[in-house]
Amino acid sequence: MRISILTESGDIHTIEVDSQMELENIKALLEADCNIPADEQILLHNEVELSDPKSTLEGNKVVQDDILTLYRRVKNPRTTNIAAVPSSTGGPSVRPGQLQSGGGDPHNAEQIRQHLLSNPAMLQQLRANQPELAAAAESDPNRFHELIRELDVQRQQAESARSREIARLNADPFDIEAQSRIEEAIRLENVAANLEAAMEFNPESFGRVTMLYIDVEVNGHPVKAFVDSGAQATIMSPSCAETCGIMRLVDRRFAGVARGVGVAKILGRVHSAQIRVGQDLFLACSFTIMEGKGVDLLFGLDMLKRHQACIDLKKDCLVINGTEIRFLSEHELPSSARETAELTSEEMELINKGASSSPSASGEGTASASTPSATISTTEASGSSAPVSAPVPAPAPVRVTSAPQSTSAPADSSSEHFPEEHIQTLMGLGATREQVIAALNAAGGDMDTAAGFLF
Incomplete structure (x- = not known):
């Protein structure tokens, strides 16, 4: 018959055995599969320990597809004196007879503490996830050992509760609710396995991607420009235009309003201004002057195509007319690109209500921390329609109402x-x-x- 073995780590081993096989032979099989010596194995069936090594599975009322829980027995529990081991940070040492090994071996707990203290990166990570445990590791060995034992007890209780829940769900295979919960448990196990595989084989996928910025000069003023091939037009903020001294060139006949979940006002357009890229590459550029938080200058697809630019990620540079302009390192980015964007109260409310389960469904999803972009359209003075892409407060599809000599405020x-x-x-x-x-x-x-x- 087939039985399943649930280990302390949450792994499930399925084995084929005979119902008349004795318990000591079962443990010998598990010793090869789970790397736990037979004399240290504790097998539970319906929360009852199977202690007689000569008893059979049938004698213990184990039937087809039953689940046995396997624990490892801690050998030779004792009171341990580790007073000679001082704290690495000069804190109090452990007093004799103060530690009991009820929840685990204190030697192992002390080894863990010493390993943490010798590894600053790991200690920093622990400080972020378990601040109390990290503080105890640095200054209070007694408290650290107590917390380790508490965590061990909590883990065992969780495993025990999990095994009871599995047994309860498997009791009635025709219970629709139970089968739904089993399906969800399997899904969560698959998600956890997928996460573990990604962390092991593709850890780089959890790193933060640095946005593409280059150094440019506009009218002699240095600006950090965000290179965005997904933006249809080159955008400049009014403050940057003032700094660069080109606000006097803004054609306000191209003003308009970009409306999405929020609104952003288009002040107009600078039809031609010279920018310097690299050491000696001068380019003619046009800017749409638009209000809204984001970047000072967004180098859009119109300029990339006009100058036949190439984004070379292998060389980490932007190539224009054979000139390579390197992308900025993370520490060189403007503060707005390095800071993590915080959700507004309205966005948090939408998330809590489930109204924004997907950005494509509601148009109210969160955007990049640095430069959310949205596709808009603006009607120029000549009557022709030209697509534009610009940073707006929210990345939803928007409309722009524009008319010559428009001075209206955002509606x-x-x-x-x-x-x-x-x-x-x-x-x-x-x-x-x-x-x-x-x-x-x-x-x-x-x-x-x-x-x-x-x-």
């Missing part, structure tokens, strides 16, 4: 007029009025598309 999304019956229909699906109006704004008034944004 509130609630000022849009939509049929009341459309609003009430969408509100009947569980959304608030503000969410419905925002979705209708993003969908251009189309009720079906707005419903797709909301749900």
Whole structure:
């Protein structure tokens, strides 16, 4: 028959055995599979220890597909005197007879503490995840050993509860709720296995990616430009334009408003300005001057294509006309690119409500910590339509209302007029009025598309 063995580490071993096989032979098999000596094995069935080595599985009422829990017995428990081991940070040493080995071997706990103290990186990581344990490791060996024992007891209790839960769920194979929970448990195990495999074989995937910035000069003023091939146009902030002295060249006939979850005002366009890239490469560039948090200068796809630039990630540089301009290292980035963006209260509320389960569904997902971009369109003075990409407060699809000589301020999304019956229909699906109006704004008034944004 087939039985499963659940170990302390959470691993499950499935073995084929005979129902008349004696317990001592079962332990001999497990010694080869689990690397635990037979005399140190503790086997539990339904929370009852199987202690008679000559008893059979059938005699212990173990049937097909049952789960046995395997623990390792701590040999020769004793009171240990490690008073001679001082704290590495000059803290108090352990007093004789103070440590009992009820939850584990204190020698092992002290070895762990000494290893932590000799490894500053590991101690720093522990300080971030378990500050109390890290503080005890540095200054209080007694407390450290107590915490280690407590963690060991908690782990054993969790494993015991898990084995009881598995046994309960397997008791009735026709219980739909139990099968659903088993399915979820299997899914979580697969997720944990996937994470473990990624950390072992692809640890670089957990590192932070540095955005691509280069040093440029605009009108003689140094600027750190963000290279974004996903942005359709080159964007400059008003403060940067003031610093570079080109605000006097802004054509305000190209002003407009970018509206998404938030709004950003387009002040106009500088049609031509010279920038210097590298040591002696001078390029003609046009800028869309746009308000909003993000970067000072965003080097967009229009300029990359105009000058046939190549982003060479192998050499970590931007190549323009044969000139290689290196990308900035992380410590050279502007502070806005290095700081981690914090969620606003509105974003946290949406996450808590589950309204923004995916950015594509609601248009309210979080953006890059440095430069969220959104695709917009602006109507120029000539009447032609040119696509633009610019940093806005939120990375949702947006619309830009633009007209020659426009001086209007950003309009509130609630000022849009939509049929009341459309609003009430969408509100009947569980959304608030503000969410419905925002979705209708993003969908251009189309009720079906707005419903797709909301749900």
